[in-house]
Amino acid sequence: MKTQQSARVVIVTGTSQGIGQAIAQTFLNNGDIVIGCAFSALEKAPNARKMLGEYPDRYFYFSVDVTKTESIKQFVIDAEKLFGRIDVVISNAGKNVFKGIDCEESDWSHNFDLNLRSHWFLAKCARPALRKSNGVIIVITSNHAFSTMPGCAPYNISKRALLSLVQSLTIEWGPEIRTVGIAPGFIDTDGNQVWFDSHADGKMAREKTIKKHPVGRIGRSDEVGDLCLFLSSDKAGFIAGTTIVMDGGRSAIMQDEEDA
Template structure:
C-alpha cells in the first residue's frame, strides 16, 4: 500500500479500550495511519469498530495475543509488508495481574509474558523497519514501576523491569531508534473503575484517590495520547532512555493525610 509521505505508520497495541484506544485516536486525529491490535476479536471490540467507521482510510485492526511471539512476529511483518514502513511503535498492551507476591507460578509466567516479554519482542520484530525510518518506540509502563501497594505483585515487578528495557533499547539501538517510556498513574479507564468497584463503596474509594492527587483529579486517557504524540515528534528528539511519570503529582507525596 502506498502511503502519503506526510503520514506516519504507527503501531499501537492494546487499542480495544482504555489508554490504547485513546493513543490510537490521538494519532489518527493527527492524520497518521494507525495499525492497532488487541486480544479481542473485532466483533467484541466496539471501540475499535467505531474507529474503523470514523477513520476508514487510516485505521486498521488486528486480533493479536501478544503473549504469543509467533503472533507478534506475523503482525509486525504484515504491517511492514502492507505499508512499506513503520515509523512509531507504541507498546501499550498489558493488564493488571494483581495476585500478590505469593502468586501461583502460572500467574507469574503469564504476567511476565504479557507485561514484559511482549514489549521486548514487539520492539525486536519492528527493529529493521524502525531503523530504516529512524523511528520511535514508546513503552507504556506504570507508576507501579516506582512505588506500589500490597497485593499488586507480580504486575509491579514487570513494570519496573520495563524501565531497564527502555534504557537498553536506547543505548543499544540508538541513534537510529529513539525509545522513551511513559508511566501513567490513575487514569480514568474501565480497568481503574473496576479497581474502585472492588471496594465496599466505589464512590468513596474514588473520592479518596482523587484527594491524594495534588492536581485534584485523576488522569484522562487522551492525556496519555497527547504525551505519546509529542514524544513521537521531532520536538522531543532529545528525550530518550528515560521513563516519564504522569501521575498528577501522586508520587511527590511522602505521606498521605489518611496515614498521619
C-alpha cells in the same frame, strides 16, 4: 490534513479500550495511520469497529495475543506490508496482575509474558523497519515501576523491568531508533471504574482516590495520547532512554495522611 504519503505509520498495541484506544485516537486526529491490535476479536471490540468506521483508510485492527511471540512476529509482518514502513511503535498492551508476591508460578509467568516479554519482542520484531525510518519506540509502563503497594506483585516487578528495557533499547539501538517510556498513574478508564464499583461505596472510593492526587483529579486517557504524540515528534528528539512519570503528583507524596 496529511496525505498517506506524508502521514506516519504508527503501531499501537492494546487499542480495543482504555489508554491504547485513546493513543490510537490521538494519532488518528493528527492525521497519522494507526495499525492497532488487541487480544479481542474484532466482533468483540466495539471501539475498534467505531474507529474502523470513522477512519477506513487510516485505521487497521488485528486480533493479537501478545503473550505469543509468533503472533507478535506475524502482526509486525502484516503491519509493515500495509504501507511498506513503520515509523512509530507504541508498546502499550498489558494488564494488572495483582496476585501478591506469593502468587502461583502460572501467574508469575503470565505476568512477565504479557507485561515484559511482549514489549521486548515487539521492539525486536519492529527494529528492521524502524531502522529504515529512524523511528521511535514508546513503552507504556506504570508508576508502580517506581513505588507500589502491598498485593501488586508481580505486576510492579515487570513494570520496573521496563525501565531497564527502555534504557537498553536506547543505548544499543540508538541513534537510528529513539526509545522513551511513559509511566502513567491512575487514569480514568472503564477498567478503573470497575475497580471503583467493586467497593461498597464506589463514589466514595473515587473521591478518596482523587484526594490522593495533588492536582485534584485523576488522569485522562487522552492526556497519555497527547504525551505519546509529543514524544514521537521531532520536538522531543533529545528525550531518550528515560521514563516519564505521569501521575498527577501522586508519587510525590511520602505518606498518605490516613496511613500516618
